[in-house]
Amino acid sequence: MADLRFSDFTRGEQLRIAALTARLAKRGLADDGSGNVYTADLKARIERIENQARARKGK
Numbered sequence: 001m002a003d004l005r006f007s008d009f010t011r012g013e014q015l016r017i018a019a020l021t022a023r024l025a026k027r028g029l030a031d032d033g034s035g036n037v038y039t040a041d042l043k044a045r046i047e048r049i050e051n052q053a054r055a056r057k058g059k
Contacts, residue, residue, distance in 0.1 A: 009053050020046050 006014065024042050031037040 004050060004053055004057070008057050009049070013049050013053060017046055017049055 009017065020042050024039055027037045027039055027042070
């Protein structure tokens, strides 16, 4: 698989990834140390964006 650079993403994808990463950080800060914060939904959304960019780069 091809490695992705941040420049491989469109501007919209970059903004969405930045926003989702900020939301992940916010959830992490809300954790009380138990590790029970659910982040799989946001990680899956970021993975979908990465897969779109990877498919576009592979063309």
